[in-house]
Amino acid sequence: xxxxxxxxxxxxxxxxxxxxxxxxxxxxxxxxxxxxxxxxxxxxxxxxxxxxxxxxxxxxxxxxxxxxxxxxxxxxxxxxxxxxxxxxxxxxxxxxxxxxxxxxxxxxxxxxxxxxxxxxxxxxxxxxxxxxxxxxxxxxxxxxxxxxxxxxxxxxxxxxxxxxxxxxxxxxxxxxxxxxxxxxxxxxxxxxxxxxxxxxxxxxxxxxxxxxxxxxxxxxxxxxxxxxxxxxxxxxxxxxxxxxxxxxxxxxxxxxxxxxxxxxxxx
Amino acid sequence: xxxxxxxxxxxxxxxxxxxxxxxxxxxxxxxxxxxxxxxxxxxxxxxxxxxxxxxxxxxxxxxxxxxxxxxxxxxxxxxxxxxxxxxxxxxxxxxxxxxxxxxxxxxxxxxxxxxxxxxxxxxxxxxxxxxxxxxxxxxxxxxxxxxxxxxxxxxxxxxxxxxxxxxxxxxxxxxxxxxxxxxxxxxxxxxxxxxxxxxxxxxxxxxxxxxxxxxxxxxxxxxxxxxxxxxxxxxxxxxxxxxxxxxxxxxxxxxxxxxxxxxxxxxxxxxxxxxxxxxxxxxxxxxxxxxxxxxxxxxxxxxxxxxxxxxxxxxxxxxxxxxxxxxxxxxxxxxxxxxxxxxxxxxxxxxxxxxxxxxxxxxxxxxxxxxxxxxxxxxxxxxxxxxxxxxxxxxxxxxxxxxxxxxxxxxxxxx
Numbered sequence: 001x002x003x004x005x006x007x008x009x010x011x012x013x014x015x016x017x018x019x020x021x022x023x024x025x026x027x028x029x030x031x032x033x034x035x036x037x038x039x040x041x042x043x044x045x046x047x048x049x050x051x052x053x054x055x056x057x058x059x060x061x062x063x064x065x066x067x068x069x070x071x072x073x074x075x076x077x078x079x080x081x082x083x084x085x086x087x088x089x090x091x092x093x094x095x096x097x098x099x100x101x102x103x104x105x106x107x108x109x110x111x112x113x114x115x116x117x118x119x120x121x122x123x124x125x126x127x128x129x130x131x132x133x134x135x136x137x138x139x140x141x142x143x144x145x146x147x148x149x150x151x152x153x154x155x156x157x158x159x160x161x162x163x164x165x166x167x168x169x170x171x172x173x174x175x176x177x178x179x180x181x182x183x184x185x186x187x188x189x190x191x192x193x194x195x196x197x198x199x200x201x202x203x204x205x206x207x208x209x210x211x212x213x214x215x216x217x218x219x220x221x222x223x224x225x226x227x228x229x230x231x232x233x234x235x236x237x238x239x240x241x242x243x244x245x246x247x248x249x250x251x252x253x254x255x256x257x258x259x260x261x262x263x264x265x266x267x
Numbered sequence: 268x269x270x271x272x273x274x275x276x277x278x279x280x281x282x283x284x285x286x287x288x289x290x291x292x293x294x295x296x297x298x299x300x301x302x303x304x305x306x307x308x309x310x311x312x313x314x315x316x317x318x319x320x321x322x323x324x325x326x327x328x329x330x331x332x333x334x335x336x337x338x339x340x341x342x343x344x345x346x347x348x349x350x351x352x353x354x355x356x357x358x359x360x361x362x363x364x365x366x367x368x369x370x371x372x373x374x375x376x377x378x379x380x381x382x383x384x385x386x387x388x389x390x391x392x393x394x395x396x397x398x399x400x401x402x403x404x405x406x407x408x409x410x411x412x413x414x415x416x417x418x419x420x421x422x423x424x425x426x427x428x429x430x431x432x433x434x435x436x437x438x439x440x441x442x443x444x445x446x447x448x449x450x451x452x453x454x455x456x457x458x459x460x461x462x463x464x465x466x467x468x469x470x471x472x473x474x475x476x477x478x479x480x481x482x483x484x485x486x487x488x489x490x491x492x493x494x495x496x497x498x499x500x501x502x503x504x505x506x507x508x509x510x511x512x513x514x515x516x517x518x519x520x521x522x523x524x525x526x527x528x529x530x531x532x533x534x535x536x537x538x539x540x541x542x543x544x545x546x547x548x549x550x551x552x553x554x555x556x557x558x559x560x561x562x563x564x565x566x567x568x569x570x571x572x573x574x575x576x577x578x579x580x581x582x583x584x585x586x587x588x589x590x591x592x593x594x595x596x597x598x599x600x601x602x603x604x605x606x607x608x609x610x611x612x613x614x615x616x617x618x619x620x621x622x623x624x625x626x627x628x629x630x631x632x633x634x635x636x637x638x639x640x641x642x643x644x645x646x647x648x649x650x651x652x653x654x655x656x657x658x659x660x661x662x663x664x665x666x667x668x669x670x671x672x673x674x675x676x677x678x679x680x681x682x
Contacts, residue, residue, distance in 0.1 A: 104383075265284060
């Protein structure tokens, strides 16, 4: 078990060159297919943000969010939405990840576990750029504070959390293609069960709010908002984030490594 | 063919696939822990070894398990049981251009593909120009791979895979693509590879290439090794198997009598063939034949009543229904036709020159017929005689001579 986990953790480092080529291929591949390339990649979250902003701050008149120092709703939304989008994209793409690489997996010998790693990294890179732009804007408008140093750590933890999930889903989809539909449905559900477009404090029931602690994405998004807007963070949320990240990353990786030898038979 | 230090050693390799009737059966089996699959044996108990510097050809009908065996060697499939030991770096050409990204240029794909094969960046930089040159892509190397013709695609893939100089090269049907000029380059490249004493495993339907490029060959039949040995021989036997309508398994049951008994049974006989044999011209009895050999077919006949008259005949048979060649005395002048007296024993011999069969197993049929040439008194089969194949292709061989005449420098053609 530990050998497999060790291999999983060491994958990017041990296959540095291949890893780099794969990331470059996937990252640039997103742009080269369509004429407007990069444009489509960034326009999707922007349009979504505009839609939600219109519905919530104009139609529902939720202009400002009280818990985070009277922040504008748009800012509140974007801080939660961009990291979410990276995670959601990685998870939705995970179902098809190994299937579309089937010729490679069955015909060429290489560390297969590199695929979920790359598949998770690429959306995080892409939307990390957007997130950095947001951070720059926030810094310029005077929100910069010492706890910001934690932001990369939180982002990294979220990345590891996603990677474990992606590893499991991508591997299972090889055997169970129905999972594709299930996952896209689950991602939508997950989106609304995570306080992205609403502050969790809007929920009146105390019990229900406690239940949100079982959703790691809630903790990640809450951490971003606390750190960026308030310059402080809750240790409980950080604990949940770190714990869930390590758990998902290692367990997901282990499962993937366990069943990767069967891929060739099924693909 | 085993060596002290085999590059590839395969022991008791088995591979089976689980076949599920419906995809949901897989899920059901997983959850209910109750088997819902049928097992399909692709490879049964395969063992062989390839010594360093040797090359091995794998031949066999479609579905014999060739590709599965190659995938197991390369490591993209895991054996159900048995061991595969491989020493050194393996490069596989199982599917040409499997790792290509269609939207990227050929040049970028060289980098990606070579790094998949485990080449260091410094080496790729060095090899890049050679690969481009070998693939003859020229200007197209910087165009997206999706714009390539299938020939260009294959050329690029082959160039990359062989340029990285692995210890062991595994090739599946790679030579059947590309134009003639490129095919020649491929063969050359593979011969270079052999000359540098690298190990190669090569699966092809081109018997010629297997003979030319491989020291040894394995003939796979329905998942098992049918024959393993020098490539000339194995290819010959395989070709013979393919050209004969019957398989070896059924040929023996087709031959009615292989024992000492005669075909006529209890009826009152006119005559009897006591024995039948095949000798070389020196008089030694043969059990296997060599192409273009001169051989003598002989049978000892005993007349069982007075006044037996008739003709003699020999034939080469593939099976009871498949004659290959026949020799009859009916139209041949000057051969004695009798009458023979009861108890008289005589030997009939026929000299056959320049045996034209190149491969295969044959029975010699000897017989006597009555004076009408229609009723056979007696026939008798020899034991199976195998022709030890020589190099070449096709079922036949003919005595031949070569000559090349030079007619001087060609003069300019008048108009």
